[in-house]
Amino acid sequence: MTxxxxxxxxARIVEPPMTDAGERERAAVAARISTPVLIWGLALLSLIxxxxxxxxxxxxxxxxxxxxxxxxxxxxxxxxxxxxAAVWIMPIVVxxxxxxxxxxxxxxxxxxxxVVACALGVGVCALRIRHVSEIARLRSAAVALQRQILRPxxxxxxxxxxxxxxxxxxxxxxxxxxxxxxxxxxxGTRVIIGDVQGKGLAAIGVGFAALGAFxxxxxxxxxxxxxxxxxxxxVARHNAFSAQTGEIxxxxxxxxxxxxxxxxxxxxxxxxxxxxxxxxxxxxPVPLRRTSVPLGMAELxxxxxxxxxxxxxxxxxxxxxxxxxxxxxxxxxxxxxLDARLSGWTRLxxxxxxxxxxxxxxxxxxxxxxxxxxVLTLRGSSSGSRRSPATADADARRAAEAFSGR
Numbered sequence: 001m002t003x004x005x006x007x008x009x010x011a012r013i014v015e016p017p018m019t020d021a022g023e024r025e026r027a028a029v030a031a032r033i034s035t036p037v038l039i040w041g042l043a044l045l046s047l048i049x050x051x052x053x054x055x056x057x058x059x060x061x062x063x064x065x066x067x068x069x070x071x072x073x074x075x076x077x078x079x080x081x082x083x084x085a086a087v088w089i090m091p092i093v094v095x096x097x098x099x100x101x102x103x104x105x106x107x108x109x110x111x112x113x114x115v116v117a118c119a120l121g122v123g124v125c126a127l128r129i130r131h132v133s134e135i136a137r138l139r140s141a142a143v144a145l146q147r148q149i150l151r152p153x154x155x156x157x158x159x160x161x162x163x164x165x166x167x168x169x170x171x172x173x174x175x176x177x178x179x180x181x182x183x184x185x186x187x188g189t190r191v192i193i194g195d196v197q198g199k200g201l202a203a204i205g206v207g208f209a210a211l212g213a214f215x216x217x218x219x220x221x222x223x224x225x226x227x228x229x230x231x232x233x234x235v236a237r238h239n240a241f242s243a244q245t246g247e248i249x250x251x252x253x254x255x256x257x258x259x260x261x262x263x264x265x266x267x268x269x270x271x272x273x274x275x276x277x278x279x280x281x282x283x284x285p286v287p288l289r290r291t292s293v294p295l296g297m298a299e300l301x302x303x304x305x306x307x308x309x310x311x312x313x314x315x316x317x318x319x320x321x322x323x324x325x326x327x328x329x330x331x332x333x334x335x336x337x338l339d340a341r342l343s344g345w346t347r348l349x350x351x352x353x354x355x356x357x358x359x360x361x362x363x364x365x366x367x368x369x370x371x372x373x374x375v376l377t378l379r380g381s382s383s384g385s386r387r388s389p390a391t392a393d394a395d396a397r398r399a400a401e402a403f404s405g406r
Contacts, residue, residue, distance in 0.1 A: 032076040035084075042088050045069070050092070063096040067114050070121025074128065082125040086118035149208055154351075155182045156381065159189040159259040163350045164376040165358045169324075169369045177203035178322045178374035179252070181211050183218035187260065190218035190227060193376050194254035194272065194295070195322040206250045209238040210295060214256075224258045224307050228268045228295075231256075235296035251296035255320055259378070265310040265318070270295050273323060276342055278353070279316035283342035286310055286318075317350055318378040324371035325357075330364050350377035 033041075046066070053062040066089045073085040097110040154163035162182045177196040182189065192214050196203040213234030217227040231254070239249035255272040259265050267286075271294035275286045292298075292305045312318060319342070328336040341360060345353055354377060361373065 033073075033081070035081060038073070038077060038081055038085070042069070042085060046088070046092055050096075053096070061096075061100065063093055064110070064114075066093050067117040070118045071124065074121045074125030077125065079122060079125050079129060082122050086122055090114055090118050149204070149211060150179070151181060153376075157182065157184040157189040158381060159261040160191075160378050160381050161350065162189075162191060162376060162378050163354060164374065165354045166375075167324075167358070167369065167373040169372050177207060178324065178372040179207040179211055179254075180374055180376055181214055181218075183215055185219040187222055187258065189259045190214070190224070191257045191259070191320070191376065191378065192231070192254055193320045193322065193374060194252045194270075195324075195372075195374075196252050197250040197294075198248075203250060205242075206235060206238055206252060206296075209234045210252050210254070224256060224266045224268055225305050227258075228254075228256050228270065228305050232295050232298050236298070239296055249296065251294040253294045253323075257318075257320075257378070259312065259380070261380070263312055263314070263380075265312045266307045267310055268292070268305050268307055270305070271297075273321065273326065275321075276319040276339070277310075277312075277316055278319060278342065278346045279313055281346045283339065283346050285339070312378075312380060314380055316380070317353065319353070320376040320378070322372065322374045324369070324373035325361065325375060327371060328361055328365045328373075329370065331366060336361060336364055350379050353377060 049062050049066055053060075056062065069089050070082055070086040074082045077085070093114045094111050097107055097114070150166060153166075154161060156162075164180060166178065166180070168178075177198065178194070179196065180191075180193045182191050192211075194207070194210060196207045196210075210231050213231045214227065217230035221227045221230065231252075235250075235252055242249055251271075253271040253273075255275065256268045256270070257265055258267075267288060269288045269291045271291060274288045276283055277286050288308055290306045290308055292303060293301045298305075321338075326336060326338055330336075341357070345356055348356060354375060357375060358373075
């Protein structure tokens with residue numbers, strides 16, 4: 001049995017292979033202007049400038065202005081193309097300066113200025129390409145890190161098809177403070193979606209600790225509260241370490257679900273927003289009456305976390321999300337009316353629903369994000385089948401051994 005790996009039976013389940021670092025770097029430093037276009041552009045520009053210089057005579061010398069061309073070319077082209085532009089422009093400017101006459105020092109200073117300006121253009125181009133290459137390598141590393149923290153979606157398990165949208169508040173960051181994970185376990189499909197308090201690298205660290213604990217506990221613990229307790233312990237340990245290093249302690253609001261394919265869903269809500277159920281033209285909040293404290297704050301409460309059972313009829317879509325959705329605002333400061341919007345989208349499939357919701361959020365907020373956004377859709381899979389307790393326990397032992405590497 002494969003644990004937590006998307007099944008390749010549907011083409012959309014498996015993402016295209018990630019472009020390697022070398023290809024990313026080559027794409028980043030590739031010329032934005034082709035060589036033929038550059039040659040014709042330089043020729044045309046030279047003809048225009050020389051022609052205007054002849055027409056204006058001695059009153060206005062325009063040819064010396066061509067020394068800025070290598071600097072302009074360096075912004076969009078490769079070092080080789082910038083050198084070619086400098087080699088093209090330099091003779092034109094130098095010959096023009098010699099033809100215009102003047103003292104020896106005037107001619108010498110003009111020629112030296114031309115050479116230095118062209119050399120600076122080539123040097124700036126080399127520095128730009130080096131900087132872009134470094135950024136491309138760093139971004140490749142960030143993509144690899146993201147794939148370790150957040151699984152690419154969609155994911156198909158025995159019990160459900162899980163799809164989603166993830167949009168960090170900072171567009172140049174691939175990972176934010178929101179987390180999610182989907183694990184195929186011997187006891188069904190376990191899903192978590194959460195929101196870490198705060199932002200930045202510290203929040204990502206807490207999220208990574210929570211996800212690591214969830215991935216291990218999801219295939220080991222037969223009871224959903226056992227999974228949640230394991231994640232609670234991981235967040236508490238991370239907070240204890242953070243306190244030793246001078247960082248603030250953080251909590252995680254989370255909703256943890258388990259689907260075993262029998263038409264019902266187990267849920268443990270740790271201070272998170274309740275999901276929405278879309279079924280037969282109706283979209284409604286799912287009532288969760290036993291909400292407990294967020295992960296990392298269990299010691300502040302005397303109540304143990306409990307499992308609630310939710311109806312999940314065939315063909316229904318369960319929508320899970322973080323507060324980046326409900327707290328999105330428009331220009332007037334009004335909050336995003338999620339439930340009103342969902343009432344008009346009940347007939348959409350999971351992927352259409354996600355795309356429509358994401359586009360509507362962007363339009364509503366004017367593209368201004370105030371928080372990370374994570375949205376998951378769950379729809380039951382026809383391949384789900386319930387295991388017997390004995391089979392589940394045996395699968396759990398094998399899964400735990402495989403996870404630990406024994």
